[in-house]
Each structure stands twice: as structure tokens, then as C-alpha cells.
Amino acid sequence: MIEAMQFDFMRNALAAGLLASIICGVIGTLVVVNRLVFLSGGIAHAAYGGIGLAFYFKWPYLPGTIGFSLAAAMLMAFVSHTVKHRSDTIVGVIWAVGMAFGIILLDLTPGYNVDLMSYLFGSILTVPSSDLIVMTVVGVVITALVFFYYPDLLAMSYDEEFARIRGVPVKALYFGLIGMLAVTIVLVIQVVGLILVIALLTIPPFIVEKYAKSLAQMMVGSSILGSVFTLVGLWLSYQYDLTSGATIIMVSGSAFVTSLLIDRFGFKGSS
Amino acid sequence: MSIIEMKNLDFAYAGETILASINLTVKDKDFLAIIGPNGGGKTTLLKLMLGLLTPDRGTVLINGKPPGNTDSSIGYVPQNVHMNQSFPISALDVVLMGAFDPKNRFRRNQAKYKKEALDALDRLEMGDYANKKIGTLSGGQRQRVLIARALVSHPELLLLDEPTASIDTKGQAEFYELLAILNKEITILVVSHDLLVISRYVNAVACVNQRLHYHDQAEITGDMLETMYSCTVEDTCPVELVAHGFPHRVLKPHEDHAHD
Known part of the structure; x- marks a missing residue:
């Protein structure tokens, strides 16, 4: 690993992976406790529509994609907040239509074809330094927002009705959370790919949830665990010449299964 | 009144x-x-x-x-005590939720609220469980924690x-x-x-x-309660x-x- 660090692209890959792990640890914790995993998948896939739009109309990539994803995410937030029992179906529809829309727009865009694989699995080995700066800024902003609204987010996530009685602006907070989620997903997809985003959003928080005694512990634990998965995955992909995003996910998945087996057969966790 | x-x-x-x-x-x-x-x-x-x-x-x-x-x-104790059992939160933090005021976010003296929350738990004989994760408590214990959460804001009315x-x-x-x-x-x-x-x-x-x-x-x-009716x-x-x-x-x- 030390020798690998001689290469700029490996250093950037490592930094991008660690930043993605930290952002996903914080937001993923809120995704898991609020059961927003499916909705996150919806946003991530619908984002492809934004990519299509950006290429077809020759918009700058980030504003176009984030704008489209935010619009799709707000629609999903509205649906999941008002008609809860039908929300999964409608999220599924937006998921499929958003992605199909993006692919057709790319078909119609003359002379250019984005590689779908790089969208799915990202291109962590080719992350430019400018992306690292954007990720750092977003990471800091998201962490600050979550820190500021921590008690509100905690109350809403644990008991929405009680939060409303205490005067927490639950509706605005929910839309705000989905908005942060959309921005996170688009930015991190660009770096590590759609599949790795979903893995980093869900696997570390799920494993840590059983051992954490507070949301804050769960966020910190998930960020650390995600970073470990990223480090190990990158090292394995370097050693054995494997696709790095997929290797990180396989490391995470193995840890996920191990944690399930420990639950089933091993000693119980603390508390 | x-x-x-x-x-x-x-x-x-x-x-x-x-x-x-x-x-x-x-x-x-x-x-x-x-x-x-x-x-x-x-x-x-x-x-x-x-x-x-x-x-x-x-x-x-x-x-x-x-x-x-x-x-x-108003203090409110909801019906469903089985919600979100895997949620990472201690009994004390659940009770502190009842003292949270979004309009007064960065108030001083968090220690005072913590003490009030512990007092509310003590009152319901749940003081020993303050740092236990909510999911590890029994249904009846969780019920008491939720009542402590309702009481910690010193309500005039308890539902x-x-x-x-x-x-x-x-x-x-x-x-x-x-x-x-x-x-x-x-x-x-x-x-x-x-x-x-x-x-x-x-x-x-x-x-x-x-x-x-x-x-x-x-x-x-x-005489109402002394009388037995066959109720339809x-x-x-x-x-x-x-x-x-x-x-x-x-x-x-x-x-x-x-x-x-």
C-alpha cells in the first residue's frame, strides 16, 4: 500500500474514498434509521436523467445533474410524506423513468456516449483534485447542518409524532434531509459510482446500529467502518488488479455477512 | 377552570x-x-x-x-411502545427528547435538563436503566420511559x-x-x-x-358500578x-x- 501511495491517482483515490465514507457515514445513518434506503436508490438512478439532460442541452455537469436529482428527490419526498402506503411504488416509477429518460437523451446526443459502467461503478482511480475540493466542501456543509439540527433529526427519526408535538418543523426537516441526500448521492456517484454509494450508505450504518448507543455514535462508527472498507478494498484491488469500486463493495458485503453470522451464532453485542 | x-x-x-x-x-x-x-x-x-x-x-x-x-x-404517551426497537438511543436520551425545545436550540445548562430527565426516570423507578439502549428494555419498562419523557417538560395535562x-x-x-x-x-x-x-x-x-x-x-x-348489566x-x-x-x-x- 505504501508503494501504491507514490502514485497521484492512488492518493486521490484514497482521499476520495475516505471523503465518500465520511459523508455516507453521516447521511447513511439517517437513511437507515428513517428507512430511506429504497428512496436513496430511486434518487441515485433518477440522477441518470439529470446526466442525460446535462449532456443533451450541453449544461455544465454538476448543476444540471444536481438540479434534476433535487427535483426528483423533492417529488419522492412529497409522495413519501403524503401518501406513505403508496410511496414505494411511486419511488419505483420515478427510479425507472428517470434512468430511461437519461439513457434516451444520451442516445439522442450526437457524437457522445457516456460509459454506463463508469456511472454504475464510478472511476475512483481517475478522480481529479478539483472533485476532492468539492467533496470536502460538501462534507463540511453536511456535517455542520447535521450537527446544528441533530436534536431535531433525532426526534423526527425516533418518533415523528412526538417531534411534531415538541414543535420540530418535521415537514421542512424531512424535505431538507432528502435534499441533502440528493446532493450527497450525485456528488459521490460522480466519484465512486452508484452501486458504491448505496453500499456505503447502507452497509456501515447497518452493522454499527446494533452497537451504537446514539445516532452520533452510529454516524462516527459508520464513517470509520466505511473508511476501513475503502482502505482494504483499495489495497486488495491494487494487489490483485481488480475493479476498485466493486472490490470495496465486496469487502463491505463480507463484513455485512460476518456481522449477521456473529449476531446469529456469536456473543451478543454490548448494551 | x-x-x-x-x-x-x-x-x-x-x-x-x-x-x-x-x-x-x-x-x-x-x-x-x-x-x-x-x-x-x-x-x-x-x-x-x-x-x-x-x-x-x-x-x-x-x-x-x-x-x-x-x-x-401537554405530555403525551403514545400507544405504540414497540416502535423502532433497533434505534440507537438510550432511555435517558429518549427522556431528554421530551425536554427539547427547537426554539431554544443552544440553551445553556444542559446539565440541568439531564438531571431533570434522570429525576423523571427515578420517579418511574427507571433510574438504573438510564444508559440502557431502549430496545433492550421490556415493553413495560419502555412504557415507563415514555411516561418519563412526557413528564420531563412539567406538563399540566398528561394524555x-x-x-x-x-x-x-x-x-x-x-x-x-x-x-x-x-x-x-x-x-x-x-x-x-x-x-x-x-x-x-x-x-x-x-x-x-x-x-x-x-x-x-x-x-x-x-350505584352504577355496583350494578351489573348485560351490555349490548x-x-x-x-x-x-x-x-x-x-x-x-x-x-x-x-x-x-x-x-x-
């Missing part, structure tokens, strides 16, 4: 009438039991008082003001929705003794299926099944108290009120 004032209140959900022509006055330090069948509108009635739902017609006033003003005068559903019979008696002590300072409304257990403690009963029928202390402590929906109260076919204590048949 009346702490709750509901007048000519109607509420419908998805075109279906849940509550109609509700009139209810609860006075300071009352201990009111709300009984009635499942789906009769008991929980809806509480949510209207909390401002979580808005009536289609009529008014709700809590201490003379519309509900939902968050002046922490409890089926609080004894997760507590065994012996625990239930202890639980109502505790409520009787709290009732010296706080107005209490308890939603319950079972009038037998609580009849000793309450000073009024409201039967809710779309309509609301109010029975004051005189009716309960008078038609000939006594529109409320099934314990189970079909079993004779049990009920209140006298409702007079034809003006609002019927």
Missing part, C-alpha cells in the same frame, strides 16, 4: 366520519378515562387535543388556546393512549397508583379498553364511539367494555342528549 374545551367537533378521515358532535369539558386536576371500541375514535380524540389533527368543524381549546402551540403544557397494553395485571395496579399520585398535580386523560381496573382511580368517564358520552363522578361512584351495544352504552356476551359493569344507559 377547564383545561380542555371541545365544542361541536366533527372529524372525518378519507370521507368516513370518525368523530361527530363531540362536546367535552375537562377541568383542572380531573382524571378522565376514555373508553370505547377499537376504531371508535379514542386515539383520534387525543390527536385533536394535541393539534396533530385539525377538526373539520368545531373548536378545541387547551387552556383557552388552540392546541399545537407547543407551550409544553396516555392505552398505557397498560404492555404491562401485566399486577403492574397495571401499581401503574394506576402512580397515576393517582401524579393526578394530585396534573390533569390526566387515559385511553383504555378496560374500565374495571381504572374505575377506582378516575373521576369521570367518556365513552367514545363516534359520539362521546360523558359520565361524571356521581354516576361512577353512585343497543340497550346500554354504545361502547363495548370488556367482551361480547359477558355481563360486566357498565354505566347507566345514555339519556337522549340534545346532540344525539
